Amino acid sequence: MYDFAYHKPGSIADAVKILTDDPEARPISGGQTLLPALKHRLAHPTALVDLSGIAELRGIQRDGDRLVIGAMTKHYEIQTSDVVKTAIPALAKMAGNLGDTQVRNRGTMGGSLSNNDPAADYPAAAMALNATFRTDRRSIPADEFFQGMFATALEPGELLVAIEFPIPTKAGYAKMRNPASRYVMAGVFVAKLADGSVRVAVNGAGPGVFRQEEMEAALAKSWSADAIAGIRQDPDGLNGDIHGSAEYRAHLVGVMAKRALAEAG
Amino acid sequence: MPQVSLTVNGKPHSVEVEGRTLLVELLREKLRLTGTHVGCDTSQCGACVVHVDGESVKSCTMLAVQAEGADVTTIEGLASADGTLHPMQEAFREYHALQCGFCTPGMVMSAIDLVMKHPEGLDEKQIREGLEGNLCRCTGYHNIVKAIAAAAEVMHGRRTELAQAAE
Known part of the structure; x- marks a missing residue:
């Protein structure tokens, strides 16, 4: 792995500033995909911006007819959340059947969706449930968010904040x-x-x-x-x-x- | 160089690392805690599993700097000061849940997390699925599964003797 500078901002604004000032910096959430990629030297970021210190990126809430999941919420939290199990049981089950326990203890929903691996699970849920992707600057519908293999509508420096799932019947x-x-x-x-x-x-x-x-x-x-x-x-x-x-x-x-x-x- | 402060097996440490230093490198190379193994280095085999704030993680897929302020437990931190083994370690010994032993530290750490997350008990299928992130190339897993089932009974106070839990 090439070396890089490490930042751990405490707010979305600070994270976006670092990412905007340095186009070669990359955000890291759970790191379960990014770190293996860095080991293979598939990417060479100048800096990693650790999002784990930003409290507002985490959490699960039911907001009327929507389920809102913070981008940094871990798979294990989604898998075991009573709120998710009640609102969208298929989503809780999905979270519990991806990767392995150790990956689920670190990996996050926002990280997986931002990476948009064709073989990842969450993109199917977000697309079928017509989720809305809330970023630091706008809201993006699922039909526009996913743009093919490892590509999304996120602009350089744009951070996914939360994913809103309409609760289905x-x-x-x-x-x-x-x-x-x-x-x-x-x-x-x-x-x-x-x-x-x-x-x-x-x-x-x-x-x-x-x-x-x-x-x-x-x-x-x-x-x-x-x-x-x-x-x-x-x-x-x-x-x-x-x-x-x-x-x-x-x-x-x-x-x-x-x-x-x-x-x- | 970044400085990372963390607690490992109850002892506080403050260590200078590189941004790219992995948690497992910090544990093995800086703290000389070589019980945590590196098998695949690609987050598949689970030989490097440790607990970070009580949850099992693959220490080859976490940066040392990400463990800032964390409470880390490795295989070396399980036994009591007087040498009494953790019930999971004791069960692995009792049920001969290892052959070469390379995967064992990670197996034991994953198994403890699995058991702690299931106070209601675990059936064989849950144990096998719970070991998805740990590979063993010797045992065929049978005795590992038996050991975890037995240790679970002891850890949750349903049995005191490992032998009683054996089927």
Whole structure:
């Protein structure tokens, strides 16, 4: 790992200032992805800005019909939160099934979403639940936030502060994990929102999270596994590698969607 | 150079480190606490697991500076001053939950966190899933799982003798 300067600001404003003044500085939240990347010298930041000292970035709150999760909230806190388990049980379950215990004790929701790994779990939840990303300067809807592999709408120096999830009437998630790496081969999050609209998000299978609009339309008419039984995910553009072909992943999308529906009830 | 102040196994330390110094490097190279092992160095194997403020973390995937002000416990900090082993260590011995022993410090630290998070008790499936972040290349895990089940009973006061918990 190359060396870097280390800063631990106490406020969002201070963190943004450091990141703005030095474009080569990078924020670090739980570090469970960034530190392995730095060890491989995939990045060479001049400075790391540790966000763990900023209290306003943490916490879980129910605000009317929305669940608001601070960007620095750890997976383990989300997994075990009674507020999350009551409001969006599928989200608590997702948090408890990613990485391992030690990763969940350090890693954060905001860190994972800002990184937007195609195989990460949270992007599927945020996309399907139509989450809003609150940053230090604006609010970004999920449909605009995710911009393909490891890319988001965040500008240089812009910090994710909290994620607001509209509380759905039904939600479920299922994923097929690579048996060795445990990363997602294909995952599907299905959600029926309070206004009756349906959103279906696919992660792991493509270069970034995407919505499966054919399934959304079918499920809006009839919320059942039968409604999507005839829908074939197009393999064009999906990931194909030594772990599975694009056709295999396309098939998995259909299977995971049905399992996610069963989870959602 | 950054200075990091932390408590390790009950003793306060103030150590000069680099920004990039990992917590495990601080423990092994600066404090000479070599019970914490480095296996993969890619946050997969769990040989480096220690407790930071009571929670198990992979010390190869945490910077030393991130442990500023933290209370760290390593494998060396588990046994009593008189040498009495922690119930988890005792269970690993009793159930022969190791062969080469390289993964053992991390296994024991992860197992203690797992048991502490489940005062209601743990079944075999939960123990196996709870060890997802720890790899053992010798034992096939069976005796590790048995040891953790037995230690859990002792740690939560449901049994006093390890042998009684054995099935």
